[in-house]
Amino acid sequence: xxxxxxxxxxxxxxxxxxxxxxxxxxxxxxxxxxxxxxxxxxxxxxxxxxxxxxxxxxxxxxxxxxxxxxxxxxxxxxxxxxxxxxxxxxxxxxxxxxxxxxxxxxxxxxxxxxxxxxxxxxxxxxxxxxxxxxxxxxxxxxxxxxxxxxxxxxxxxxxxxxxxxxxxxxxxxxxxxxxxxxxxxxxxxxxxxxxxxxxxxxxxxxxxxxxxxxxxxxxxxxxxxxxxxxxxxxxxxxxxxxxxxxxxxxxxxxxxxxxxxxxxxxxxxxxxxxxxxxxxxxxxxxxxxxxxxxxxxxxxxxxxxxxxxxxxxxxxxxxxxxxxxxxxxxxxxxxxxxxxxxxxxxxxxxxxxxxxxxxxxxxxxxxxxxxxxxxxxxxxxxxxxxxxxxxxxxxxxxxxxxxxxxxxxxxxxxxxxxxxxxxxxxxxxxxxxxxxxxxxxxxxxxxxxxxxxxxxxxxxxxxxxxxxxxxxxxxxxxxxxxxxxxxxxxxxxxxxxxxxxxxxxxxxxxxxxxxxxxxxxxxxxxxxxxxxxxxxxxxxxxxxxxxxxxxxxxxxxxxxxxxxxxxxxxxxxxxxxxxxxxxxxxxxxxxxxxxxxxxxxxxxxxxxxxxxxxxxxxxxxxxxxxxxxxxxxxxxxxxxxxxxxxxxxxxxxxxxxxxxxxxxxxxxxxxxxxxxxxxxxxxxxxxxxxxxxxxxxxxxxxxxxxxxxxxxxxxxxxxxxxxxxxxxxxxxxxxxxxxxxxxxxxxxxxxxxxxxxxxxxxxxxxxxxx
Numbered sequence: 086x087x088x089x090x091x092x093x094x095x096x097x098x099x100x101x102x103x104x105x106x107x108x109x110x111x112x113x114x115x116x117x118x119x120x121x122x123x124x125x126x127x128x129x130x131x132x133x134x135x136x137x138x139x140x141x142x143x144x145x146x147x148x149x150x151x152x153x154x155x156x157x158x159x160x161x162x163x164x165x166x167x168x169x170x171x172x173x174x175x176x177x178x179x180x181x182x183x184x185x186x187x188x189x190x191x192x193x194x195x196x197x198x199x200x201x202x203x204x205x206x207x208x209x210x211x212x213x214x215x216x217x218x219x220x221x222x223x224x225x226x227x228x229x230x231x232x233x234x235x236x237x238x239x240x241x242x243x244x245x246x247x248x249x250x251x252x253x254x255x256x257x258x259x260x261x262x263x264x265x266x267x268x269x270x271x272x273x274x275x276x277x278x279x280x281x282x283x284x285x286x287x288x289x290x291x292x293x294x295x296x297x298x299x300x301x302x303x304x305x306x307x308x309x310x311x312x313x314x315x316x317x318x319x320x321x322x323x324x325x326x327x328x329x330x331x332x333x334x335x336x337x338x339x340x341x342x343x344x345x346x347x348x349x350x351x352x353x354x355x356x357x358x359x360x361x362x363x364x365x366x367x368x369x370x371x372x373x374x375x376x377x378x379x380x381x382x383x384x385x386x387x388x389x390x391x392x393x394x395x396x397x398x399x400x401x402x403x404x405x406x407x408x409x410x411x412x413x414x415x416x417x418x419x420x421x422x423x424x425x426x427x428x429x430x431x432x433x434x435x436x437x438x439x440x441x442x443x444x445x446x447x448x449x450x451x452x453x454x455x456x457x458x459x460x461x462x463x464x465x466x467x468x469x470x471x472x473x474x475x476x477x478x479x480x481x482x483x484x485x486x487x488x489x490x491x492x493x494x495x496x497x498x499x500x501x502x503x504x505x506x507x508x509x510x511x512x513x514x515x516x517x518x519x520x521x522x523x524x525x526x527x528x529x530x531x532x533x534x535x536x537x538x539x540x541x542x543x544x545x546x547x548x549x550x551x552x553x554x555x556x557x558x559x560x561x562x563x564x565x566x567x568x569x570x571x572x573x574x575x576x577x578x579x580x581x582x583x584x585x586x587x588x589x590x591x592x593x594x595x596x597x598x599x600x601x602x603x604x605x606x607x608x609x610x611x612x613x614x615x616x617x618x619x620x621x622x623x624x625x626x627x628x629x630x631x632x633x634x635x636x637x638x639x640x641x642x643x644x645x646x647x648x649x650x651x652x653x654x655x656x657x658x659x660x661x662x663x664x665x666x667x668x669x670x671x672x673x674x675x676x677x678x679x680x681x682x683x684x685x686x687x688x689x690x691x692x693x694x695x696x697x698x699x700x701x702x703x704x705x706x707x708x709x710x711x712x713x714x715x716x717x718x719x720x721x722x723x724x725x726x727x728x729x730x731x732x733x734x735x736x737x738x739x740x741x742x743x744x745x746x747x748x749x750x751x752x753x754x755x756x757x758x759x760x761x762x763x764x765x766x767x768x769x770x771x772x773x774x775x776x777x778x779x780x781x782x783x784x785x786x787x788x789x790x791x792x793x794x795x796x797x798x799x800x801x802x803x804x805x806x807x808x809x810x811x812x813x814x815x816x817x818x819x820x821x822x823x824x825x826x827x828x829x830x831x832x833x834x835x836x837x838x839x840x841x842x843x844x845x846x847x848x849x850x851x852x853x854x855x
Contacts, residue, residue: 111135111138111139111140111176111178112133112135112139112141112176112178113135113139113792113793113794113795114135114136114137114138114139114792114793115134115135115792115810116132116133116134116135116810117132117133117135117181117806118130118131118132118133118181118732118740118741119131119132119133119181119182119183120180120181120182120183121133121147121150121151121183121185122182122183122184122185123151123152123153123185123186123187123192124185124186124187124192128150128151128152128745130730130732130741130743130744130745131146131147131150131151131742131743131744131745132146132740132741132742132743133147133183134146134147134162136162137792139176140162140163141162141174141176141183142162143162143163143164143165143166144162146742146743148165149743150743150745151185151187152192152747153165153185153187153191153192154190154191154192165191169187169188169190169191171187171188172185172186172187172188172191173185173186174186201749202272202723202749202750202751202754203748203749203750203751203754203756204242204272204750204751204754205241205242205754205755206239206240206754206755206756206757207238207239207240207241207672207673207755208238208239208670208671208672208687208689208755209236209237209238209670209671209672210235210236210237210238210239210668210669210670210671210683210687211234211235211236211668211669211671212234212235212236212667212668212682212683213232213233213234213235213665213666213667213668214231214232214233214234214664214665214666214682215230215231215232215233215664215665215666216230216231216232216324216336216337216338216662216663216664216665217229217230217231217661217662217663217664218230218322218324218338218660218661218662219660219661219662220658220659220660220661221657221658221659221660222657222658223656223657223658227254227255228253228254228255228256229252229253229254229255229324229338229363230251230252230253230258231250231251231252231253231324231336231337232250232251233248233249233250233251233335233336234248234249234250234251235247235248235682238671239685239686239687239753239754239755242269242270242751242752242753242754243267243268243269243753244267244268244269244685244752244753245266245267245268246264246265246266246268246685247262247264247265248262248263248264248265249261249262249263250263250335250336252336262282264281264282264283264284264294265281265282266279266280266281266282266283267279267280267281268280268685268753269753270303270722270751270752270753272303272723272751272752275302275303276300276301276302276303277299277300277301277302277303277752278298278299278300279298279299279300279301279391280297280298280299281296282294282295282296282396283295283297283298283299283391283393285297285299285391285393285407285409285427286299286301286389286391286409286411287389287409287410287411287425287427288389288411288412288413288423288424288425288438289411289423289424289425289436289437289438289452289454290409290411290425290426290427290434290435290436290454291495291496291497292391292409292427293395293407293409293427293429293496293497294395294396295391295392295393295394295395295396295407296393296394296396297391297392297393297394297407298391298392298393299389299390299391299392300389300390300391301387301388301389301390301391302387302388302389303387303752315327315345315346315358315360315374316343316344316345316346316548316550316563317343317344317360317362317372317548317565318342318343318344318563318564318565318577318579318597318599319339319340319341319342319343319344319362319364322338322339322340322341322635322650322652322660322662323338323339323341323362323363323364324336324337324338324339324362324363325337325338325339325344325346325360325361325362325363326360326361326363327346327358327359327360327361328358328359328361338662338664340635340650341597341624341635342563342579342581342595342597343550343561343563343579357373357374358373358374359371359372359373360372360373360374372544372546372567373534373536373544374534387412387413388410388411388412388413389409389410389411389412389425390409390410390411391408391409391410392406392407392408392409393406393407394406394407395407395429395496395500401500401501402500402501403430403500404500405429405430405431405432405500406429406430407427407428407429407496408427408428408429409425409426409427409428410425410426410427411423411424411425411426412424412425413438420439420440420441420442421439421440422437422438422439422440423437423438423439423440424436424437424438425437427496429496430459431458431459431460431499432456432457432458432459432494432496432499433456433457433459434454434455434456434457434495434496435454435455435456436452436453436454436455437452437453438450438451438452438453439451446474446475446476446481447472447473447474447475448472448473448474449470449471449472449473450470450471450472451468451469451470451471452467452468452469452470453466453467453468454466454467454468454493455467455493456493456494456495458494458499460499463492463494464492465489465490465491465492465493465494466489466490466493467487467488467489467490467493468487468488468489469485469486469487469488470485470486470487471483471484471485472484472485478522479521479522479523480519480520480521481519481520481521482517482518482519482520483516483517483518483519484516484517484518485514485515485516485517486513486514486515487513487514487515488512488513488514489510489511489512489513491512491539493510494510498510510538510539511536511537511538511539512537512538512539513536513537514534514535514536514537515534515535516532516533516534516535517532517533517534518530518531518532518533519531519532526553527551527552527553527554527560528551528552528553529549529550529551530549530550530551531547531548531549531550532547532548532549533545533546533547533568534546534547535568535569543569544569545567545568545569546565546566546567546568547565547566547568548563548564548565548566549562549563549564549565550562550563550564551563557584557585558582558583558584558585559582559583559584560581560582560583561579561580561581561582561583562578562579562580562581563577563578563579563580564576564577564578564579565577576599577597577598577599578596578597578598578599579595579596579597580595580596580597581593581594581595581596582594582595586609587611589611589612589613590609590610590611591609591610591611592607592608592609593607593608593609593610593622594606594607594608595607595608595624602626602627602628603626603627604624604625604626604627604633605624605625605627606622606623606624606625606633607622607623608620608621608622608623608635609621609622615641615706616640616641616642616643617638617639617640617641618638618639619636619637619638619639620635620636620637620638620639621635621636622634622635622636623635624654626654631654631656633652633653633654634651634652634653635650635651635652635653636650636651636652637649637650637651637662641680642680643680643707643708644667644678644679644680644710645665645666645667645678645680646664646665646666646667646680646681647663647664647665648662648663648664649662649663650662650663666680666681666682667679667680667681667682668681668682668683668716668718670683670687670689670716672689672755674689674691674712674714675712675714677689677710677714677715677716678710678716679707679715679716679718680705680707681704681705681707681718681719682718683716683718683719684704684718684719684720685722685752685753686719686720686721686722686750686751686752686753686754686755687716687717687718687719687720687755688716688717688720688726688728688748688750688755688756688757688758689714689715689716689717689755689756689757689758690709690714690715690716690717690728690757690758690759690760691709691712691713691714691715691757691758691759691760692709692713692715692730692735692741692760692762693713693739693760693761693762694712694713695709695713695735695736695739695762696709696710696711696712696713697709697734698713698715698730698731698734698735699730699731699733699734700715700728700729700730700731701728701729701730701731702717702718702719702726702728703717703719703720703721703726703727703728704717704718704719705718708734717748717758720748720750720754720756722750722751722752722753722754723749723750723751723752724749725747725748725749726747726748726749726750727745727746727747727748728745728746728747728748728758729744729745729746730744730745730760732744735762736836736837737835737836737837737838737839738764738765738766738767738834738835738836738838738839739762739763739764739765739836740762740763740765740807741760741761741762742760742761742762742763743760743761744760746758746760764809764834765806765807765808765809765810766807766808766809766830766834766841767804767805767806767807767808767839767840767841768803768804768805768808768828768830768840768841768842768843769802769803769804769805769840769841769842769843770802770803770804770805770826770828770842770843770844770845771800771801771802771842771843771844771845772797772801772802772803772816772826772845772846772847773801773844773845773846773847774824774846774847775824775846775847775848775849779800779801780797780801780803780816780818780847781797781801781818782796782797782798782799782800782801783796783797784796784797784816784817784818784819785797785816785817786803786805786814786815786816786826787814787815787817788811788812788813788814788815789811789812789813789815794806794811794814797816803816803826803845804840808830813825814826816847822849823849823850824847824848824849824850825847825848825849825850826845826846826847827845827846827847827848828843828844828845828846829843830843
């Protein structure tokens, strides 16, 4: 139904407005920040351009932001719709939203060629994880410090890293140099080259820490040093140390109660992990996690070849040269085979593996290794079988069995003295696990492991955990038992319930028992903001009735992660803890700090020169520094990583040209990402005529070229979305000659104000075309 022009004229509205709005609600001509979505997937805020009829222009900037293909005449607004006529454009100018529905063939697929990825870039980095623990207890004190650091740089797709771990216990410090190497991925060959102090990778044999070189398939890199999952319970605030073949590979501090360490870097996925829990009173508990229970992963298809000299980190009888080679390949859709050899002075080993997804929900892996030592001409074999089975959506189970003959030796066994080698050699290991989940009854996990050494000693451990949500509350139960072996391991039980008290505050109650003692506690935890959280707790000991108090804060001051804690337990006993984690990037623009550790592929971004702008990245939320720069600490190599500016964190007088981007980078690259911004001056004019009367509501306001800008509102108010982009403002009142708005602004806009308010006078001018 058309508008009644005469009625509009009688109400003071220019009939041209009716012609402009007669078809549908639409954006005014020019550029506007809009929230864009494509096929229901948000693409963030972008700067979109509209023609004089309010139609969306599919220019290059919009197509890049929407991740859609281009047309032959990419700058012509309607070219894309002509190429893909099934496209639907939904404009919502009232909410600043643009929804696109495009055919699937118009979406940009992940390119198969390497031209789509970013390569190169130069930047240095330093990652740090510093932790301290000081305890005062009856009869003495104990203190512990650790600093896990990683230094290096990326240049020309080369990754150079040096990792070291420093620990100090009661004033006795030691430094463990874990590795120092250079690495580069040759994407065309899909292979990785490593040089320096590295860990040999072999798909079926235990590797070695060497000074040498290694050439392997790119997929194999993700299988070397795969992080595992380790669970346990601490009776007090304690530190946890992980060792493989006697070498310290990881150390951290955990609070009282159950703990889970995930993604822990290992020297070798074929070696058991010795876990030591050192309590606040300096008592120690040690248990072994068999390598086979750290997770079953079929070897990635590819090869690995390495050679070098074994690194002597202390305690070795000799440091021979070693050569390692391995290969793995799928035979059929559900079967893979792998093999490997390792040769050194006085030692030779070979192995083969078979992986099967034999039936529905199953994964079976078998390994067979044989070794011969030249020093005493001892031969032996080792075999292991691991089965994982998913029975239904609720039940799953795993079973592992391994056995080695008395003559089997790994390379590390032959390099240690005989006593250490004998203590570390086992005859058989068994482990089983069971998982059950139910929507109403929760999730239950349990496991049991048994190791028998050749000297007759046995070690067995069982554990279980359960968790469930009841309404808004959360319940959890954890327990572990020392079934056989060292009696010092002890048994522990932990039961807790958590209830929300608001959006970010939770109340937790707990009951835990260990060493014949039980403790009942209550705690309060709240995440006050994105950068600050606190925790308070109290516990009463059943034996001496003492009240233990624990307090802590977690800070994220935009450049690092900080944790501080205090514990008071017993008469005169207290503990203090602190941790500082983060990273920093050194580049041509200066030094940029990150609250997260930088990975092998990372990016540098800038949002104009604006400080304090929040950006969501794959590695976590970051904020720009005083120069408007920040670090994307984690970029997935040869994949897509989304980065989005949180528009609400921008100054009120700033519009972002494109608030979302997708990074595609090769391993070791340091891409740069610049988000363009523009300062806008939004005006709310109190407009009057030259005689001092308010302009009539509904009058048409246009720019110097005659394009519609807005309409006069009640009481003569005029809202101008961007005064900097408009040279003149003209007002047309029905039946009257046009007049030009004149106003004065402050020298600089207020960044905290969404718009400025000022007076304007509309004066007739002879230079305007009627």
